Amino acid sequence: MxxxxxxxxxxxxxxxxxxxxxxxxxxxxxxxxxxxxxxxxxxxxxxxxxxxxxxxxxxxxxxxxxxxxxxxxxxxxxxxxxxxxxxxxxxxxxxxxxxxxxxxxxxxxxxxxxxxxxxxxxxxxxxxxxxxxxxxxxxxxxxxxxxxxxxxxSVKWLIENHKLAPFTMYGYRLGDESKLKRGSTGDYTNKSLEDFSKSIIRGDIIKSWQKFARGRKTIVYCHSVQFAKEVAKDFRWANISAYEADSKTPEKERDKIMQDFKDGKVTVLCNCDLISEGFNVPDCSCVVLLRPTESLVVYLQQSMRCMRYQPDKQAIIIDQVGNFTRFGLPDMDREWTLEDRSKHPQREGGSDGIAIKTCPNCFGVIMASYHICPLCGYSFEAEFRKLAEDKRAELEKINLNAKEMRERKKKEKELLLRDPSTFTSFKEFAIYGKAMGHKPGWAWHRAKAKGLIK
CATH class of the missing domain: 3.40.50.300 (P-loop containing nucleotide triphosphate hydrolases)
Known part of the structure; x- marks a missing residue:
């Protein structure tokens, strides 16, 4: 028991x-x-x-x-x-x-x-x-x-108490996201996923895996069986033991591939929707996400598949399709409810956006508040200084606009007390005309009649 x-x-x-x-x-x-x-x-x-x-x-x-x-x-x-x-x-x-x-x-x-x-x-x-x-x-x-x-x-508690493995996420956006279109289900259509996959340079998939996860037992998630087969083939061309398995793979062949993966004879297992729920290989320490999705369920099931706990294990998640920008990191706090909710997840960058960023040096996905990347030591100080300067410039512009508005109001009150025949510029006629509710052409005709416009 x-x-x-x-x-x-x-x-x-x-x-x-x-x-x-x-x-x-x-x-x-x-x-x-x-x-x-x-x-x-x-x-x-x-x-x-x-x-x-x-x-x-x-x-x-x-x-x-x-x-x-x-x-x-x-x-x-x-x-x-x-x-x-x-x-x-x-x-x-x-x-x-x-x-x-x-x-x-x-x-x-x-x-x-x-x-x-x-x-x-x-x-x-x-x-x-x-x-x-x-x-x-x-x-x-x-x-x-x-x-x-x-x-x-929570996921954080499970990691801190050694029930799930800690992880490092690396984020890329290899494909052209403008190709992605939502269908009636709310997730991306098969046609748009196919178009998106064609914009991916598959060699970059192999390069990033070799850089961050070489030799690790890895599951690769793809949007289609054909794409999964192509990715597995690319890994094999790089002399990496990789196979594809899907629901249509003959049962004996699929069982052998799965067992070889568990036994370590296969390093990289590529699949389409076969290994999302219930598949348990504790020593799998890396997943590669190649399927863009709008589903938080799919994202968590796939990204966390490599986080089954083993002593001293550090899981690696390589998200090459930007899912992390839609949902954040797997260990972020989430509020679950039985009630209805908004249809789509929060987006990065909005007022309620996900507070994460990608390090430009190592591509690690980290919290937006970090001044130093905890993965590679890259300093964001220059970026923070520029951000502060931009905010100061924006504040100065706002203050300047407010000052201009005050001066305009003061000028308007002054002109309303004067006779228009005393005006000496088209601008004075324009301010007076707007304040009095005259049509835009009124100021032009009055200024021209006075010889202020040629």
């Missing part, structure tokens, strides 16, 4: 307390890599131990197999469990016996029709949802599915 960490046991206790209080839907939020499967297995064990039946479902077959292994290790009575993909459960509702508890993993998908169909069928059965990020591109919340949310520790 697993020995739960204190924070995992706290999640178990808080969840059981919420159910005891009468909540029919409880959403448990804990970061990727924090061991949600252990918490799920313990809750399932406690339920089956008392003779209760558990219905567990998730959206991918690989995750079903993984949770079965976790249940067995935790001593869960599988005779009292139904463990399937969500599609299979939805198609068998009329044949399934009523469970005592429903458990859903990766429950950010809970708004999908198949999930709602199951929830509605077993409407009086308590449900638990587990996720690393309760966030959907549509902005729609989960308050109609879950009445209570329980949050686990």
């Amino acid at each position: 697993f020995k739960l960490f204190d924070y995992q046991q706290k999640l178990v206790n808080s969840t059981r307390q919420a159910l005891a209080e009468g909540h029919k839907g409880v959403l448990i939020v804990s970061p990727p890599g924090s061991g949600k499967s252990v918490v799920i297995s313990e809750i399932a064990r406690l339920t089956t131990e008392k003779g209760g039946n558990v219905l567990f479902f998730v959206h991918r077959k690989e995750l079903v197999n993984q949770i079965k292994d976790s249940f067995v290790k935790q001593g869960v009575d599988l005779n009292n469990c139904t463990i399937m993909t969500v599609g299979k459960v939805a198609n068998r509702l009329n044949y399934l016996s009523k469970p005592n508890l429903i458990i859903v993993d990766e429950s950010q998908h809970s708004r999908a029709k198949t999930y709602l169909k199951i929830f509605n069928h077993f409407s009086d059965v308590p449900r638990l949802g587990f996720t690393g990020s309760p966030w959907r591109l549509s902005g729609k919340g989960f308050k109609d599915i879950y009445s209570k949310m329980i949050e686990g520790p």
Whole structure:
């Protein structure tokens, strides 16, 4: 059996307390890599131990197999469990016996029709949802599915307490971002991702990996199977052991590639949407992000895949498509909610922008407040001085404009007390005419009649 960490046991206790209080839907939020499967297995064990039946479902077959292994290790009575993909459960509702508890993993998908169909069928059965990020591109919340949310520790806390590996992120923007277009889902369209990928010089991908992560067990995330195959081929041309695996790769071949990667026979594993949820290789210490995304869920799952804890491990994240500019660093504090939210994430540079920057010397992604890059020692003092000078110049301009406005108002009051026949310049006619509400041509005609305009 697993020995739960204190924070995992706290999640178990808080969840059981919420159910005891009468909540029919409880959403448990804990970061990727924090061991949600252990918490799920313990809750399932406690339920089956008392003779209760558990219905567990998730959206991918690989995750079903993984949770079965976790249940067995935790001593869960599988005779009292139904463990399937969500599609299979939805198609068998009329044949399934009523469970005592429903458990859903990766429950950010809970708004999908198949999930709602199951929830509605077993409407009086308590449900638990587990996720690393309760966030959907549509902005729609989960308050109609879950009445209570329980949050686990933050990413920062997990790093500080040696439950996740610390990381260094390097940020590039290799492609032409003007090619990216959002589709109906809120994320970038396949066509625009394809156009974007064509603007990437793939040789730069290999160069940056050799510079920052040479020899590290690495997962590369791509937007398409074809692009993943091309990137793997480029790595092999550089004499680096690299292979591509996807959902259409024959099962035996895919299993061999995955096992070779775990065993260290394959250094770089390129994929398209295959390795985002549940894939656990603790000694993988680098990820390369080549798929631009508007999804915070996708970003966190992919960027944090290399942060599974091992002693003395320092993870490397190479974001070559600028996702960090949309979402910040993986360990930034985030406020989760069951309520609806704005559709798109905050953007860098706005009044609420993400306070990060890229070091021009080493390309490390660091907090914007740093005067010295903690990765390479580069000094930002010259830039801060220029920024201060620009702000002073801007302030002086504002003050100057304010002074001009005061002088203009004073002149206007003076002219309103005079007879226009005494005016000696077109400017005086223009100020007087504007103050009196005359049409713009009035000042020109009066000035011309007086011989001030030729």
